[in-house]
C-alpha cells in the first residue's frame with residue numbers, strides 16, 4: 292500500500308467496503324488514468340466510497356459522478372457537499388452527549404435516534420436542501436458508528452433495522468476527514484438512482500468502477516440488504532449488458548464481484564456473462580462464514596475491458 296496516498300477515509304462503515312483491497316485494485320487501473328486522458332470518473336455503486344476518495348485524491352479528473360440507489364446514503368454525501376460545517380457541529384453535540392451516558396442509557400438513546408431517523412425518512416424532502424438534511428445525516432453517521440457490527444441494513448420498508456452495538460468508546464466522526472471529503476465532493480455530481488443512469492455521462496474518455504452488491508456465494512452467506520430492492524442474477528445480467536454498452540461508447544470499466552469458484556469450481560456464471568473481457572482473481576479478506584466457506588481469505592473477481600493496466 293506504500294504508493295497509495297489516501298487522504299480521505301470513508302465516513303461510514305459499509306458492507307463490501309474496498310479499503311482492504313485498494314492496493315490490488317490500484318494494480319489494475321487503466322494506464323489512461325495516469326497519463327491524464329481520462330476526463331470523467333463514474334462510480335455507480337458508491338457505498339462508502341473508498342475507491343472514489345482514493346482515485347480523486349490521487350489523479351486529476353475533471354468530471355466526477357457518484358451514484359447509489361440508497362437515498363439516505365446519497366443524502367449524506369449531498370449534506371457533506373453542501374454544509375459539512377453544520378454536520379460536524381451536530382456530530383460533535385451528539386458524540387459529547389452519548390459518550391457521557393451509561394451503557395443502559397446509551398442503548399435507550401440509540402433506539403430513540405433510530406426511531407426518529409426512520410420517522411423522518413418518510414417526511415424528508417430528499418431533493419431540496421434544508422437543515423433537516425444535516426440532522427438526518429448526523430443521525431445516519433451516529434447509527435452507523437454505534438450499531439451492531441457497524442453496518443447499514445434496511446428492512447423491506449427501507450427502514451434502518453440494525454440493533455444496538457455495545458462499543459466502549461466508539462469514534463463517531465473525524466472532523467478533518469469530513470472537511471477533506473467535502474472539498475473532494477465540491478464539484479462532484481451526486482445522484483440517487485439506478486446504476487444505468489451512468490450511461491448519460493459516459494463517453495470515450497470515461498473510466499467507471501462498478502462495485503455492485505456481490506452475487507451470493509451460497510444460499511445463506513451473503514449480505515444483500517443495502518436497500519429494499521434485491522440484487523439478483525437478473526440484476527447481474529442487466530449490469531453486464533450495461534458494461535457492454537459502456538464499452539461500445541469507448542469507455543473503460545473495472546468491476547468487482549464475488550468468485551463463485553470459491554465453492555463451486557464448475558460455476559461459470561461470470562465467465563459466461565463477461566466473455567470477451569479480462570477476468571482477474573484477487574485475494575481478499577472477508578468476514579463471511581457459511582458451509583465450506585470460512586472466515587478468512589477468499590478470491591474475488593476483477594473484470595475489465597482493457598489490458599493496458601497500471602501493474
Ligand SMILES: C[S@@+](CC[C@H](N)C(=O)[O-])C[C@H]1O[C@@H](n2cnc3c(N)ncnc32)[C@H](O)[C@@H]1O
Nearest residue numbers: 305307308309336338339340360485486502517
Ligand atoms: C458493494 S456496495 C459498494 C461498496 C463500496 N464500493 C465501498 O467501498 O463501500 C454496493 C452498493 O450498491 C448500491 N446499490 C444496490 N443496487 C443498486 C442499483 N440498482 N443502482 C445503484 N446502486 C445500487 C447499494 O446501496 C450499495 O451501496
